[in-house]
Amino acid sequence: MDLQDQIIQAAILEIEQKSWGATEQYMQIHDVVRINGIPKIERVDLKNEDEGAIAYLPVEGERFYLAIYFDTVPEVSIRYIGTEDYTKIYLRATSDTLTWQEITAMTTLKATETFNKGDKRRSGTAVYKYSCANYEPNPEPDTFENKLKNLLDYLE
Incomplete structure (x- = not known):
């Protein structure tokens, strides 16, 4: 399984299991967009291995994303959970x-x-x-x- 697939799998698992308190708090108020019941991952930003990765999940009915930040070395693990504004720059x-x-x-x-x-x-x-x-x-x-x-x- 490649790194992007590992990030996607870990992000979906976090949404379903809510092992981080921040995830539990967000999910008490909001839900992420789901396709056939599975959380939708809008984008995975794979930075270089030292910087980790970010999985962006659209939030149902809102104009922001749930952002799950990952360390990728030595293994994929959640570093932080936050939000990212819906921003357009053009x-x-x-x-x-x-x-x-x-x-x-x-x-x-x-x-x-x-x-x-x-x-x-x-x-x-x-x-x-x-x-x-x-x-x-x-x-x-x-x-x-x-x-x-x-x-x-x-x-x-």
Whole structure:
């Protein structure tokens, strides 16, 4: 079994058994998203072996993640349990005169969200007053610092 599978298995086991007091406290108030009754692991961040790993589990009905931090040496073991905010960090390019297609044609970067001036907003009651292209290199759960670094690396 590879390291990522070990982390996933250990995170699911912790959610089910609640061996840490922090897990028990979180689970008294919240539940993680489950698929067919099994806790969903949104992402496993495998840092280098000295730094360990983090398993991110989405919380049902909330915009944050339960984060289980692991040591990986000499074996996989839980170091800490906490939460990670749902954070979006992206570059937004807008124009009052250009379409989103014209905006995205100015770069080789791939836009993650686009809309044109006059398109209806998600609410359906108003329209956008400008065209837009968003560039978000890592929409998955991560720390603010890592998301910012990833965006800067992406833009570079």
